[in-house]
Amino acid sequence: GDSVTQMEGPVTLSEEAFLTINCTYTATGYPSLFWYVQYPGEGLQLLLKATKADDKGSNKGFEATYRKETTSFHLEKGSVQVSDSAVYFCALPNNAGNMLTFGGGTRLMVKP
Amino acid sequence: NAGVTQTPKFRVLKTGQSMTLLCAQDMNHEYMYWYRQDPGMGLRLIHYSVGEGTTAKGEVPDGYNVSRLKKQNFLLGLESAAPSQTSVYFCASSYYPGEGYEQYFGPGTRLTVT
Numbered sequence: 001g002d003s004v005t006q007m008e009g010p011v012t013l014s015e016e017a018f019l020t021i022n023c024t025y026t027a028t029g030y031p032s033l034f035w036y037v038q039y040p041g042e043g044l045q046l047l048l049k050a051t052k053a054d055d056k057g058s059n060k061g062f063e064a065t066y067r068k069e070t071t072s073f074h075l076e077k078g079s080v081q082v083s084d085s086a087v088y089f090c091a092l093p094n095n096a097g098n099m100l101t102f103g104g105g106t107r108l109m110v111k112p
Numbered sequence: 113n114a115g116v117t118q119t120p121k122f123r124v125l126k127t128g129q130s131m132t133l134l135c136a137q138d139m140n141h142e143y144m145y146w147y148r149q150d151p152g153m154g155l156r157l158i159h160y161s162v163g164e165g166t167t168a169k170g171e172v173p174d175g176y177n178v179s180r181l182k183k184q185n186f187l188l189g190l191e192s193a194a195p196s197q198t199s200v201y202f203c204a205s206s207y208y209p210g211e212g213y214e215q216y217f218g219p220g221t222r223l224t225v226t
Binding site for chain 2: 032034041042043044045046049089093097098099100102103104105
């Protein structure tokens, strides 16, 4: 079945450091791919998405490129801020499109 | 536009007690979902609904029941709570499950079963 694997956290960085959070997936076909973010004490919210291979999703300085050859959708940001401290989830829909499969989440902690 | 709301925000139950969690959305979404979030395990789908009057099982449905009597509301029930149901519960909704669709999440309900 469809699955998502994320790098385990926590990831601890200093402010202005470069961020990469790895995400790989297994799926039939080429589904849309998502990154969701969960700030402390809140629900998840969509950070960015890509709907087809080679697409790049971007938002709030974060980027992720849909790589079908490596079945990956790694999240990157060039210069993180303390306010980026959160848990990040990679996700993809199942074949029927009626539910999302989430990775285990990666906690990011940014220190000033 | 409140989006997705959940009540209550916190609840403590004793083993064997029952309760109902309420989720409401004002975006006219067809699909609604209940997830649980446990440390280190990400989100797991409990039940979902593809429209008013319908429900379906997700990944971890045992011990829970749901109802969708109105399009805007999705209720999650625990008939006899167990300590293993201590978790944070999130409701979500989406307009259409097509490619590229987004799920909108509520703020969560933290449930402790003692």
